[in-house]
Amino acid sequence: MxxxxxxxxxxxxxxxxxxxxxxxxxxxxxxxxxxxxxxxxxxxxxxEELLVACHKSVYIVYTVLGDVSIYVVGKEEYDELALSEVIFVITSAVKDVCGKPPSERLFLDKYGRICLCLDEIVWKGYLENTEKDRIKRLVRLKPPTEF
Structure with missing residues (x-):
């Protein structure tokens, strides 16, 4: 790295x-x-090798995916085990959007879609969605055909 x-x-x-x-x-x-x-x-x-740290009673789980470093931070109920699940969902979403572990250029090219995925995974600091298919469905840029 x-x-x-x-x-x-x-x-x-x-x-x-x-x-x-x-x-x-x-x-x-x-x-x-x-x-x-x-x-x-x-x-x-x-x-995707996970590293764990603790600073000021806050847990940090972090990894590298291609040229991108990913950090997930939490405390209390968001301990290192919960954060490991979150980072797994995030790395899976980034790989799905990019098709592979991203280079700097690919990450920037797909940045908008990656942000949409992150918004569906974490909302106001809380884990919201972890299901891959649901996240894909929610970030589609087309209006739904059925209600």
């Missing part, structure tokens, strides 16, 4: 949904912490 590129920096800054419930004054700390955590630990990690 290369050091954080400008691509990863842009994506990290753009993914504000990942900061749901975090006060604005703490967001920079968490972003910096996660970037350092990834830089220190993701080198040489295989695609």
């Amino acid at each position: 290369p050091e954080e590129s400008s691509f990863q920096s842009r994506i990290a800054k753009g993914c504000t949904m990942g900061f749901h419930g975090v006060p604005a004054e703490e967001r920079l700390h968490w972003r910096s912490f996660l970037v350092k955590l990834g830089a220190d630990n993701l080198k040489g990690v295989k695609n």
Whole structure:
């Protein structure tokens, strides 16, 4: 895994949904912490190999998928086991959208569809959908034919 590129920096800054419930004054700390955590630990990690950390009573499960680092953070009922399920659903959705583990270019090309999937998986900081077929159905960009 290369050091954080400008691509990863842009994506990290753009993914504000990942900061749901975090006060604005703490967001920079968490972003910096996660970037350092990834830089220190993701080198040489295989695609979808899960790593777990704990910081300030908060669990972090993270992995790499192609050129993309994925972090899932939670506390209380969202412990490392629950977060492992969430990250599995996210990596599956990204692979479905991209057709394979994404390169930087492919991730950016599919960014809109990936965000739609993330919105269906996690809503206001809570796990909402984990079923692959349901997520695919919900992110279709066509109106439903039957009601």
